[in-house]
Amino acid sequence: MGKKRQPKASELFAEGKLKFSQPSDKTFEEVYPTIEDVTVVVVERGDKIFSGSVQSRTHNYGKNSLGEFINCCSNPDCYGGGYSIGLTLDNMVYEKETHREFSAPCGCAERTPTGRIRRSCTHRFRITVDIEYKKSADQEKEK
Numbered sequence: 001m002g003k004k005r006q007p008k009a010s011e012l013f014a015e016g017k018l019k020f021s022q023p024s025d026k027t028f029e030e031v032y033p034t035i036e037d038v039t040v041v042v043v044e045r046g047d048k049i050f051s052g053s054v055q056s057r058t059h060n061y062g063k064n065s066l067g068e069f070i071n072c073c074s075n076p077d078c079y080g081g082g083y084s085i086g087l088t089l090d091n092m093v094y095e096k097e098t099h100r101e102f103s104a105p106c107g108c109a110e111r112t113p114t115g116r117i118r119r120s121c122t123h124r125f126r127i128t129v130d131i132e133y134k135k136s137a138d139q140e141k142e143k
């Protein structure tokens with residue numbers, strides 16, 4: 001087991017190694033001008049969280065702590081692990097959804113400290129998103 005923690009999705013994103021829909025230098029406000037507030041609860045489940053046994057860990061994100069990615073935080077061997085919550089938000093805003101619950105696999109690969117791929121990351125995320133839209137934007141769209 002390597003002590004070195006593999007970089008996570010948002011870190012690779014910041015380094016320009018991953019291409020995604022939203023530039024990282026924009027604020028939440030600029031990317032989602034119609035959203036008043038957002039709450040994202042992520043339950044990360046996997047076998048690498050606490051010394052090998054399958055457990056879960058809950059992460060809470062708000063408007064100011066949310067980025068393009070939910071990182072696969074608890075698996076230190078997972079390379080680039082994370083779920084692109086940005087795509088979900090884009091879709092929800094487009095559909096004007098206020099609530100969505102779903103589950104997604106990490107889908108990335110565990111790597112050894114030397115960079116060799118060991119196996120797919122087994123972590124999964126159960127994600128609940130609640131969006132409160134700005135009133136003015138709602139009224140505009142209803143016209």
Ligand SMILES: [Zn+2]
Binds near residue numbers: 079106
């Ligand atoms: Zn992972």
